[in-house]
Structures are given as structure tokens and as C-alpha cells.
Amino acid sequence: MRPAVLTGEYFMTGDVACAEGALAAGCRFFGGYPITPATEIAEHISGRLPEVGGTFIQMEDEIAAIASVIGASCAGVKSMTATSGPGFSLMMENLGLAICTETPCVLVNVQRAGPSTGLPTQGAQGDMMQARWGSHGHYEIIALAPSSPQEIFYQTIDAFNLSETYRVPVLIMTDEMIGHLSERVVIPDAKTIQTVSRPSPKGRKDRFNPYEAGPNGVAPMAAAGEGYHIHVTGLTHDQRGYPVMTVEAQEWMMNQLVGKIRRNLDDIIRTEAYRLEDADIVIVSYGVSARTSLAAVDEARDQGIRAGLLRLITVWPFPESQIRELAKRVKGFLTVELNLGQMHLEVERCAAGRAPAFLVGHPGGTIIPPDDVIQALKEHF
């Protein structure tokens, strides 16, 4: 019987590191459905959860997988699922349920090239806008993008912590390359891993309003069976959780759902700057493409081009103010991503004409070589 935190040094794939990160974060329920290239997460965690007191279930489809995850989370257990493009599409409706009911959970998308069945075994970053807007209605979402197996281990812990702090589903938008990449992963001592659990209610059970927000905009969450007699619905609801079909209720609820993210951007947004202080060209990238970009920055510097990298660790919410600030002083932006222009649109929007924004995109199936980035730098600047 192995412990939940497997302290040690390993040679591990991103998918396995993700599963181990989840266990270290306190995840004790996984509802899954097989899909390339995310299957290894389910395979690995299916053997690990029962030995740490958790539960794995392979559901009948991805819709059921995410529904079971939301149900398990409502029972008070940290829960997750993992999928890829087609499954991610099927999960969109219930992602909205988790958002509307403020149910924490983690959803991993190991992206492959689409649309449709696409290239099942080959990676891409084509679901970035779907991550932002794939479920119907307006909402805010938190999405992370790891660039290595080591990072996915920590990001999965971070994803759970953010999810529990803000009572939101958190997406890990990784890609097939990172998922299947084997690298050194260090799992630290369990004591050094910080985990967060959802705020729990205090005070009289009969006076508890399940959606009455605390100071950071987030309401304490009662689990099923704790005696609070809560009602939880995907309908527009009030503080009591009761459905209310009015414009005012819609405004109040949306303000709560959107506000808790928008008012805490400083706490949520994570980026990493590389050689950015004196850069006059900013490469914006994330996930596997950030590795390409890192190599390109060094190569460009060697050739006398003052490039730097802004690596998005959280892709959503997008670091708008950071791009706006940079736009005031740099010559331009170059977004490097495995799609034909998604986060690029955000960079362009935030640069708002103050600095030009260009794209090094690719429809997926392979990684973008650093040379393509160098060439683009030379061509545009």
C-alpha cells in the first residue's frame, strides 16, 4: 500500500505526473472515460485511488464522467476527470453546471489535433477558446497550461487549490506532447505540499444560505449529508440556492459567478517572464509551445534580436493588464501556439494597436520548431 504522496525522484510521463499531483492535492474521486492521449491519467489513478481510500470509476461516457465528478464533489470529496478534444466537447454542458452551482472540480484536457476525431495520437493546442467559451452562457474560467511533467505535477495541485478556493471548475489545458513526455519529476515531502479545501460553513444550520458569499466573494460550501438541507440547481438562483426566474436574480448570480474571479485576478493569474526586462519583442506562449519559444529566445538573443518570453501559466483568465503594459514599451508581440490563432487574438485585443501582434501558428500534429519562430521574428521585426 503506497502513500498518497510518493515522495521521490522519478522518470515519469506528464499524464502520470498529473495523476500523482492530483493524489498529492487530496483528490479522492476520479470519474473517467478512455480517450487518447489522456487515458494514461485514468489508468494510473485507477490503481492508486483505491489504496489511498479514494474511488475510481470508468463511466459510460464523458458526460457521465463529469456528472459523476460534480456529484462526488458535492459529497465533499475533491474530484477530477481527464479527457481530450471529443470528450471535452461532451463535457461542456456539465462544465456549466459546475460553474453555475459553484462546485469545485478539476478537468484535464490533454489536447490532440481536431476538429472532430482529428489526429487522436498527435498533440495540438486547438481547444483554448473552447476552454474559455465552450459552455453556453457567459462565465469566467480558470485554465492552466503546464510545460513539463514536473510542472503538471505542481499545476494539478495548484488547480485543486484554486478550484477549492474559488469554488470553480479549473481546467488543465495540457497537450499530447506534455502528456506523453517522460522527464525527471521530483515529488517533494508530503509536509511541504500545501493543499486548500473549500471554505466550510459555520453557524446555525437552519439559517445557512448556500450562496451567501464571504469576504473574497466565495460562499462556504456544505456537503451533502452535513445537515444543512441545501438546494443546488443549475437554474438561476438566489442566495438560498432557490430558483428565481427574474432579471434581478440573473444579475445577482452572474455578478457573484463572474465577480469572484474578476475581483481576484492578482491572486489567480500566473505568468513567467524570461529575458523580458530589456526585451523589445515579446513572445507569448504556453504549454509545449513555450518550450519551443524558450529555445527561440536564446537563439534570437545570440543573433542580436532582443526577444523575451511571457509564458502563460494560467491561460485563463488572460493576463490583460500585463499585455497592455508591455504594449506601451515594446516593438511588438509574437504568439506561438499549436492552432491557427486563438490566444493570439487575446494578445492582439489587449495590445489594442499600441504594438503589432503576430502569430506563429500551426494546425497541430507536431511541435513548432524554434527556427519557425526565429524566421517570424526576422520577417516581422
Added chain:
Amino acid sequence: MNQPNKQLRHPLDDLLRTDRIPHIWCPGCGIGTAFSACLTAMKKSGIDLEKTVMISGIGCSGRGAGYVNLDSYHTTHGRAIPFATGMKLANPELNVVVFSGDGDLFAIGGNHFIHAARRNVDLTVVCVNNFNYGMTGGQVAATTPFMARTTTTPAGNPDAPFNLPLLAYASGASYIARWTILHARDLMESIQEAILNRGFSFVEVLSPCPVNYGRRNKEKAMDSMRIYQERTLIRNDARPWELDIDFDKGVILGKFIETERPTCTDRYDTVCRPKELLEEMKGSKP
């Protein structure tokens, strides 16, 4: 002596979110009867109501969860069962009751039903079958009788309906019963048995939707009651394949299956968990 009105209490008031009444159900609708049978059964069964959860999907019957004064979850269309499955597996101490309609559970959610039954997840599923989609105005359902008129089958339903107990049986459900809302007492007793039965338990409740189904099929609320009385037959020993719904031939009601076999959680524990952990888990329970 007459009591002032505000002091009058219904025996189920403690189980109702009375501040949400009046409910949305139409006059003559059968859902209320099915719902109160369900609440009475929950109460009479003696289970710990603090550890009891009601989960619904979407539709008229799916509003049930919104009125029960227990932990209650109104989920997405068709997904009450997988939501309930996650909840039950995450905390096996909960008593989980799914209360929803035929469209929700057997058309959009049909796949989930058969798999939860196959796994014998310890859930109680109460399906109010009113033969059509009531909430959206009366469209054809997977349960609409052959040739019945709905807004999307104006010339009559060309398809055959599901025999729900047969589907439950073939999928592996542990408890299977069918009643109508006219048989309120049998219904309540069946739901009570279903709640107490370990494993996947299914109770189908035939129920009138006078506003949509009834209106288009020349069946007023009272006519439905008459049909439920005159054209039904109670046969607990009936074979699941004899349970097609055809009121012209007569519809069989009763408790058809009651068995006990290891639940999903039982088997997961014995097959997947290390023995040492199981003993630890047993030891920690009072």
C-alpha cells in the same frame, strides 16, 4: 374548534420547502401524488434523513428536488443518475434517491440508467412516466404509446415505447416495481422497499399529464384515473417481458423483482482495495 389557517400543517411539511409552495405542477397532474408517496416512503423507511439526498434531472418531475427540504440537487437534463453515482460512491453513507421523469431518465439519460443498474449502484430511482415531455409542451417521448398523439407526432406515434421494467431487469436492477398514482399506497410501500433494498432499485410510476398528453389523447385527468383502475392488473409474479404498456390490452402493475446482490461499492471494496486498507476502514467505522 377551527384552527387559524396558518397553524394547519400537512404531515409532510417538515420534508417540504414550504417557502417554495405553490409548486409549478398543473392542476390534475400526477407528479404531486408520486412526489408525496416518495416523501412519505422516505419518512416511513426510518432511514437517517439528514443523510438522505434527492437528485433530479430536468423536466416537470425534475422539479421534485426543488421542493424537498433535504439536501437536494437539480442537475442537467438526463444526468441525475451519473451525478448520483458519483455522490454515492464518494460517500456510501448517503441514501441517494433520484426522482425524475421518463424523458429525462430514459431518452437523454437512458445510457446512464442501464449502466447504473448493471453496476448495481445503491440508488433508488423513481421515474414518473407520463408518456410525454410535459415541460416543453407535450412532445413524443421514449415511453409514448404507439399511435398516441403529441405535438411532434401529430398523426400518432409511429414508434413503440420502452418497457421500462424489462429494460431495468435486463440491465441488472435489484428491485423493480410499477404502479400508477391511483395506487398511492402500493406505490408508497414500493418506494419504501426500494429505499431499504441495497442495490439499484427502480420504481416506475404511471402518471397523468392532462395538460399536454391528456389533452391530445382525449384523456381528462379523471379519465386517466379510470383507466388506471379499469385497465390495470396487479401481478407481482409477472415476467418483465409481459410488461409492455398498452392500455387497450391492460397494463400490469406490481413488484416484479426484489433481490440482493453485492453493490457497486461492495465489489469495488473487495476487488480493488488492498486488504489492509479494508480492515482499517472497517475498524474506523463505529
